[in-house]
Amino acid sequence: MSQKIDLDHGRFRQIIRGKIKQNLRKYISQGEMIAKKGKDTVSIPLPSVDIPHFKHGDKQQGGVGQGEGDVGDSLGQDGEEQPGAGEAGDRPGDHLLDIEISIQELAEIMGEELELPRIQPKGTEKIVAWKDKYSGIRTTGPESLRHFRRTYKQAIRRQIAMGTYDPKNPVIVPIKDDKRYRSWKKEPLPQSNAVIIYMMDVSGSMGDEQKEIVRIESFWIDTWLTSQYHGVESRFIIHDAMAKEVDRDTFFKTRESGGTMISSAYKLCAKMIADEYPSELWNIYPFHFSDGDNWSVDDTHTCVELLKKEVLPFVNLFAYGQVESPYGSGQFIKDLTEHFDEDERVVTSEIKGKDAIMDSIKEFLGKGR
Template identity: 55%
Template sequence: MPLPIEQDNARFKQIVRGKIRRNLRKYMSNGELIGRQGKDLVSIPVPQVDLPRFTFGNVGRGGVAQGPGQPGDPLSQADPGDSAGQAGDQPGQHILEVDVSLDELAQMLAEELELPRIEPKGLDNIESEKARYTDIRRVGPDSLRHFKRTYREALKRQVISGIYNPERPVIIPVREDMRYRSFQRKPAPEANAVIIYMMDVSGSMGDYEKRLVRLTAFWIDTWLKANYRKIERRYIVHDARAGEVDEHAFYHLRQSGGTMISSALQLCRQLIQHNFDPQDWNIYLFQFSDGENWDTDNVTCLELLSEHLLPVANLYCYGQVNEYRHSNYEGAFINQLARLDEPAKLVTARIPNPDAIFDALKLFLGKGR
């Protein structure tokens, strides 16, 4: 029997979830959640859900305690009444850590951004079996006995054999009448997806820009993970040449070469050719750079995209992460991309600061592809 407190607890969690949802934009831009991510759970710090009351501001209000020490000595260890490490003007906020599953987080994200469900392509290419209780059998455990069916069988038998008395309709099932629920193995479509992140790591991309990329990628991961059973992630970095790296290197590598975006796209194309057959895979391409590229290279890029990448990818998203520099000159990659007329598959967004992530995600993921 569940304890009555579970209801209060569930209600409390519901309130907390509501709070997280309302503050999602904030969580999106401050990156606190990265690093708090476990395997399936994210631990989210929520300011204490509190009932306001007339109370004293803690600061300035002293107290009495017991122990050694001379006047002027700091109180060691815990500060009175509040959590350590935050001795500002406000009394320490009691921070509540709430564990939220990634699925749930994706759900909140979807509700808040109003994201459509993704319709995977290659819907039934890969199949797996899923057991569902939709079948009826003659044998089984009592706990799965189908009362209605059993009754019906017994009734049928009694009517047929003429022992059914409408005056006194007593139905007694015998062993042969018993029916039990049973499962059926059904092939369930399972779509796989690969996300290929590409990023410019040339000298012009600083830590700030990389942080923006990382934040954005976190939410992209969260959302796509919720939509596919299996997600593969690949990371490509480039300056004038491109190479495939692991996740850690992707966010930390720094190089000081020039920039050739086409090199990343070229490598991406090879990767897809060798590992990810577009027949079987939903392919998501995300590219981030600060928009600087050689004019001649831009031409190569557009060609690669329109000829080879866009036809096989579900989505190609380009995020231009830079704060203010040359954000809108003619040669910027984002403006070059506009020349490709592929509104269904190609999305571009500017991410000049963390607050823009919310809108960028809405653009990127709002296509429902």
């Protein structure tokens, strides 16, 4: 019977998967699931999984309750927790079902839907660390690792077998053969071997909407790359005319004014790679988001040089996403295309609005690098 519910449960999960896949574009552009991200799972509000029935609308219906309170008193503030109408004493059927799904599974669904190729990581073997884990028992070892309980258990077993155990006078003396020691095994410790370096233009021309797009897009990029590597590190760089490294929260919240010098960010990125991420061990993914409005032609020139010499040789992929903004000229993407059109390590994508996020993800990750 335990098999039976597993089958039905499996069917249910399959249906859920199908629904998510169907609505993936919506979820991606709305970003509503990002808010509900847990440690390894996301919860997704799914509409109409349940079977529809003819039933009464909620709001006209009302109900009966029992207890203290005056006419006009509100029944609890929490908007979600609506009082039960409908069947006496029962909660109304919820319209939205919160489904929990692992990030791994979500990535798979996204991969299937966007037809993303799997990435061939480089240098996996070298980076794996080994860790000792005490998981076994053996008969020899140092006294410091003696397993007291198991040793005495063995001793009492032997004494009973030999007939020397007397329940009235339970004296147990372990001999050498009884002794048991903890032993260890070496286990591979998954260690991150991929790093995503997010860079974002926070100059005055990048508004909240633009940042929201970056936030949503980076969530999905994280999700996908995390599913492809054992562990993924994320680093965040913001820049206007100067660049600095920040944590995730600051990255999405900061708003600076002032001009834009993209080269400052690329410089910092190049330094980070050179200092911390040797390219033979690491899969490196710099993503840069901007509205494409650079300070000067000279600076753009510096950028191109930096990319050519100090960034591109070491990375798997360099991605540039240009978010449309009412203030930006959007020139930078043209400059990049001009210089790197032939180079398949560089991907550029113009993101016109939230609806375009999905296509842009596909452009970024569709190369399988």
